[in-house]
Amino acid sequence: MPATAERHDNGNHRPYTTAPDVEAVASAPGYQLIRRNGAVTPFDTAKIAVALTKAFLAVEGPSAAASRRIHDIVAGLTDQIVANLTRRPGIGRTFHIEDVQDQVELALMRGEYHKVARAYVLYRDERARERAKALAAAHPAGDVTVVLHVRTADGARVPLDAGRLSIVIGEACTGLDGVSPDAVLTEAQRNLYDGITLDELAQAPILAARTLVETEPNYSKVSARLLLDKLRREALSFVAGRPEQATQAEMAERYGDYFCAYVKTGIANERLDPELDRFDLARLAAALEPARDLEFDYLGFQTLYDRYFLHMRGNRFELPQAFFMRVAMGLALREIDREARAIEFYDLLSSFDFMASTPTLFNAGTLRPQLSSCFLTTIADDLDGIFKAVKDNALLAKYSGGLGNDWTPVRGLGAYIKGTNGESQGIVPFLKVANDTAIAVNQGGKRKGAVCAYLETWHVDIEEFLDLRKNTGDDRRRTHDMNTANWIPDLFMQRVEAGGQWTLFSPDEVPDLHDLYGKPFKTAYETYEEKAGRGEIKVFKRVAAVDIWRKMLTMLFETGHPWITFKDTCNLRSPQSHVGVVHSSNLCTEITLNTSADEVAVCNLGSVNLAAHVRVDGLDQARLAKTVKTAMRMLDNVVDINFYTIPEARRSNLRHRPVGLGLMGFQDALQTLRLPAASDAAVSFADTSMEAISFYAISASVDLAAERGHYPSFEGSLWSRGILPIDSLEILSEARDGDVELDRSSTQDWAGLRQRVKTTGMRNSNCMAIAPTATISNIVGVSQSIEPSYSHLYVKANMSGDFTVVNAGLVRDLKARGLWDEVMVSDLKYYDGKVSGIDRVPDDLKALYATSFEIEPRWLIRAAARRQKWIDQGQSVNLYMAQPSGRKLDEAYRLAWRLGLKTTYYLRGLSATHVEKSTLKGTDGKLNAVAVGGTSATPILVEMPPVNGPTVPNACSLDDPTCEVCQ
Template sequence: MNSSGHIPGAEGDSSFLGWFLESERGLDGYAKAAASALTDISRRFPEPLYSLERLKERYLSLSAGASVPSERYSALIRSAVELTSMDAPKWEYIAARLELESFYAGVRKTRGEQDFSADGDARSKAGAAFRRLIEKLTEDGLYGSYVLESWSREEIEELGARIDPSRDSLFTWSSLDLLVRRYVVRSREGIPLETPQEMFMGIAMHLAMKEGADRTEAAFRFYDELSSLRLTLATPTLSNARKPFHQLSSCFIDTVPDSLEGIYRSLDSFAQVSKFGGGMGMYFGKVRAVGGPIRGFKGAAGGVLRWVKLANDTAVAVDQLGMRQGSVAVWLDVWHKDLPEFLQMKTNNGDDRMKAHDVFPGVCYPDLFWRLARDSIDSLWHLMCPHEILTAKGWALEDFWGEEWEKRYFECVQDDRISRRSLPVKEIVRLVLRSAVETGTPFVFNRDLVNRMNPNSHKGIIYCSNLCTEIAQNMSAMETVSSETLQEGGSVQVVETTRAGDFVVCNLASLSLGNIDIDEPVQLERTVAAAVRMLDNVIDLTMYPLPYAQITNSAWRAIGLGTSGYHHLLAKRGIPWESEAHLEFADALFERINRAAVRASAELAAERGSYSHFAGSDWATGEYFRKRGYAGPRWDEVRSLVREKGLRNGWIMAVAPTSSTSIIAGTTAGVDPVMKKFFLEEKKGRTVPRAAPELSLSTMWFYKNAHQIDQSWSLRAAGKRQRHIDQSQSVNLYVTTDKSFRDLLALYIQAWEEGVKTLYYVRSQSLEVEECESCSS
């Protein structure tokens, strides 16, 4: 800036810049921030829509009542935010640029540093500053001590010097606002202490700690993927990596046993998971129904709903790290005797003593149910108590699937020792759909589809999914084996031995498809390989809330690589959602992602060894590839690699909803269409613009709003993707108020026919539903 107030490089808008700096001399340090930001804005956004004269007009209006420099600078930022519109969406990037100057000034002041630039000689200074930051945050108990214990001074300074602040320009105002509010490390007084790029590098260093001799390059590779916003990690990983309490996994699933001791152990497990920020899925299909016998006394059991209400109260009482209420999905089979009451526990009518408004119910369906709903809806459906079946038959009906399950189901129906509660299929359907329209739930789990395609069916069964319906892994209940009283000296100890079972853990990351150049020959494969490696490292580097979780996670080494930015990518490529081109593109893209992910896991197995149960799996026998019809030279090469080297991870792909992390990446959530191309969202007393990513005249026509899309196209696309996803995907249905129950049932049946394993929310236009934060990968 020269003495006249003119800023070189800002011709055309220099009059406003000069006026602003002259009229706002009282802004003190904010004047320098404004000069830097406005100069950059003039260079990056030369279009008339982004003229600084428009900013001046809005600023004069908003700053009228501001009396202190910080308020006036905030008015400048808010001016850019409010100029964001469908016609001029890039104002959100301008607002972010202005916000960054203010944010960096605040962090510099707090840390007593002068600059964060990393060019020329300043790179070494940046490296030293990064090392000092980690030392200070460790001393204050905000970073885990393991970071300094694992990395040398020289390594930290080298990585600090390679941090690229220019990547902050990728943030929109919404993404920067969310990142700063919820993810960067703050002091106990709530003051931000690290920058977004330092955050990404800190996370990368955590996940690369055990990478071996080339771990510095591995850390930079991880940083490169994260900071370029090509890859996002789940909220617990972004939030907790590098911190003392580093619980990095997203969701957990437990099989609730049919015993008082077992039920309370499961509730305690949920409390421990929620305490450290995880969400929970709980399968109640083994718990005896209302009126079931207890120790031979008939009519004594209180049923599933009493225990579900305790899970509800636990979710309220034990929040997730003080940030939000605990979250739990509760699952029940469609043949369980307590199903009608279960389906009404979130609705607004009926006995309030039978309600559980804070849980998320899900129902598990066999193929038989959907066949009857499609072909013979007036047929009777028989609800039974699992305890009665186990007592009479000596086996549990829920432990089977497919044709074997159907055979045993009809055996139970014909057994007079087992009481039945028989209702027409259409009555069950009516209860399901009424709850779906009113509450958005129950979620759908198509158990036969899931188990038929389970690559690890040789070692168990999958009863249900997690809180966001994308996880499908083997499950089994914990069991107390023995209890022994020991006496040592003057003290008496009671030692209980518990069989761990399969306590499912999901570790999530998402490819930001809209930010990846999929036409570049190796970029997608390179990002997939980095993601698989990072997720495999999460398994060894997380802090487990329960020992059962560590046992299962270490044995199966399951990961969940998913995607966000799906609609973003379609719009960029000019592919209409409702088109055959969409289906062909989805099929080819997800096959490519899957092939890259399986290859990456096999290469990791060559380096680190296979997961414990690889032998006998569909991966080992080649059934995984045969079931999906994978053929051709590229698949033959991958199949041979898996046969020769093994596989590191028992399950590899799962597509989470990514509601929060997609905002950070400036892209669309999960595999969903956008709700609207542009809208204004009210958040805590302020208006926040939400524009579809890269919205322009060329992309606008390909961003069709979710509720305007024919949902049958969404289900057809989900079926194409599902073939390539060994677990599942969070798929929402968007229904308008004019849809009948018959229309909605047709979508449920189509999902099953297309091979879609799970359905998440039914999002009616008249209903708002709460997103799961833990799985926001």
């Protein structure tokens, strides 16, 4: 071997002379390898092991001890490499030799075999130069011509249409700064071979564009547009019943005809509601905007392709604008002028100004239009009630609903059971059943079922409840998949601050505590404590309140659960306190609706894209008002159109008609306004932006009430008494004897709106809730919900694969200052996607682009508290701590309570984040391929549990698709 790389180990000097050129790698049945000469050979996994072994022996020496150790290492690395290459069945079954070698490099780097990896990289570079030199000598005029053929679905071989490939790549790059069609085409040609399938031909340019994303974010749009071409072929062929394809330019003329045929095809194949055929399809087709197909980033479009677009036996037949129009039609079914409203709804969705929640996108316009996101239930204290609740969970989760269960009424461990003259085993065994049910019902394979169990702090089983997510102890008393949350009354927090005692009870002996809050709860609770002291209560336990609080924070720190939520704040500020009690929140802690034995609370969600409504000089109030007005109408329509799987949900939704309008893209909006998240100005913007959304949402609900009538349980509500969300702060303050630290300022005409609410009424009992928006923000291409960025260059992993994500705003700012170059890319990778450690980045950009773990939690809490002024429900508030400690946790969560937050969500700790440095420009993902990338390093967000420590395998990560149930 002519390689010259050397190693220095223990003073010895040994040249690297192995031949790890994996020239015929891998052999899994059905997989193939493209050799550098274009030939295709079977995939031979044994060659990977041979190459790795030679590499290790060359660097570490051939001693017997080393050989035995190397054998074990190589076996593990080989399994890892083959798994990475073949883990997406049916997609990417043919690999280029360079792709396999990229995976070898990545495995060596992941295993921290850096010397071996370095030698391997240098050897590959040397061989590449030798091949280029030999090719140039053999073809001095550059006249290398290779004739390739494509294998069609029916097995026929046809010449590859190189001209069309060039046109499609050129279209994908049109109008985008900083991208090169030639670079994509050159890289795509590397993955072509004679006999390539149509699917592989479609994937080749997508793979090529993906490798360039880290250097120019616009290549993400290029990748999406190339995937769009693949989708067009699938959809047009399925609808036409014969092979069809079209370029983007050709679709400008064909989209209308396709749309009409798509509706009829969907109905014929029992995927669409036959009622859609009664729309004026020609009118709707004329309103479609084909150019909006080009606005997606790759992550968003791949997510839609994998999980949202309608399909038959894996054949997708729904193009993006048909998808948005289908959802709009489904939401306009009950409108008088259905076409006009459908076009209005379509325009809002397809412009990305607003996005409906995932269940609505999944199911609108279909035969089972279950469009609601969240369901809240209360569990009855008997076997019939418990197992009915488990069954209800399954039925609600089946069609993409996220669940919150109130378990407080169920009697605790040791409580008397009259029917059997025995003692209760408490709630834990039943929680185990609920946990397993959630996993069994996986929502048609689109995402896992998910549920959150809530328990009040005075329940005698609270200490076992806190342990549910631990990885030690009796596994029969653990729920590794279920989310859990504490439902904490103010009295408990007051006892913690006063250093007082706390008494635990079984609810069968103190039944009224479940429905009490505020000062009445305090009175009843103290009465029960006195009775317990006199021996009149059988099951109780006295503990120091601060000990329970410390254990809550300890479990939150160790397992990410249970979350911290506040019962009294949710109830005292609830508009519906006249007809019931809020007993829990939902899966993601933003919904605060009443539940009872005969009512299952339902909420219908959607989110405003705040980034689309902000200019450099502030909020675009007119555009925001228009968006919110239409969005509220869409959400209200869900109540009447919805497919209800249980009668309790239908009864509740029709009686109260709650909706949850939220927002996403808050971090993008701050960056447009040049406001660092850790600043008073950002906190003020959180206040005024939410105030505007609240004002327009309440106003829109009043308008709907004027048109359609107020919701049935309106009379007696806070609304009917002229008490708006900002006014309900006074109720909370009174209950706490004035102990609420919160700004009360406002900017909108609340007096005028208050009078309209009293005289006209509200169409919806609740209007606002800020959900996580994990998936729909990916679709739109903005930051999630109210979340700060946690990295500016990383690889995001979810159910659709692995995606390189770069903060386009940061790149634009760095380009404007002449700082975006290969060195900056390298520095971003070295510093795990953060700019704070890069000396040449100016201080103002470091402040503006501070990531989540560089922002003190108090800033996020303060911003959330200012939003909470205006929200009639809650918000999913994550807290980030780079170095969590008991003191920091205590300060943060006490501050959240004092500032009037209703709920908090995940605690995320930096120490559990592991970022790898790969030698690749891209990572293998949905399409199972990467590009040769020299010695650069891309950070890969492998796992992001919300807590410290490596023993939390089931903790929800930032990119865990099981967190996407709400949206």
